[in-house]
Amino acid sequence: MVEAGAKPQAFAEKQIYRVVINAPIETVWNTLVKTDEALPFFFGAHCKTTGERLAPGQPYAMRTPNGKFTSVVGKVLEFSPPNRYSHTLQFTLHDDPACVVSYELKEVTEGTEFSLITENVPVGTKMEKSMAQGTDFILKNIKSVAETGKATFSSQLMLGMMSLMTPLMPKQCRSENWPLEN
Template structure:
């Protein structure tokens, strides 16, 4: 995989009144992620090249990938493939990167979702609506001790765009 082929398509920045170590733990500890990530828990082998998974509450794999950068508590980057939903399993992997930087009495958390193909806007809309909700939950959990229960659904046209992309495989035509 040529990481240089991946271009940022979704970037979300939030400021969290916590330490870098607390934000890092919230991103990489299963007990934390379960509280703000819709019941999903992270399972990560803490090293570059290690396995990354996001697990359903029953332990099945929803997201699978490989750790690309493990630099606690500043940067965590991994490939991201939705295996737990057959509609998505044929899409190319994307790269999700969390950057944590000091910002006065808080830290700046930047999540970047990068892709190697020209992803349709209707598919990008899923992450553009999902990431703010997920990371707002992380922020609330660290700042107040409680993550809000959010109702989330795919944006209009999202599932149709995924089905079309899987059928047409436009990423193969750009190589």
């Protein structure tokens, strides 16, 4: 319901970001869905879930390596190895509503076409700005990790700086505020 005089929330059209990764589709898929180590392309976060692996209907949280802070929460919508993974996404730092993020992988001559698709991102929000800035980082680094086993050098430097800043994260991002529940 929209309050009188308030503008209804507008949502961005579907955005599709692509990169071709010189690696087999299984390598790219396994890199994307790891839940047992930090994911440099997701800003050094660990993907945590309630099951042994990601599955439709399960909640997930992107947490700092020490588990004390959570940056993103959501629910898995689709998990179809090795071609499609879709989930809701809400930043814990912002009060914006959740959007939908999907990853589509397709075998091509050069390796794997990796598509990151965003839908229903609220227009004019901090989420929209964060997502626009983060997609390039994600694409460059999943490509680098799948092809070489490590993030780009500039990203490694940035991730090192981010780990030093972890103690300064706002209280609202503490993991106890974002429990994983089915």
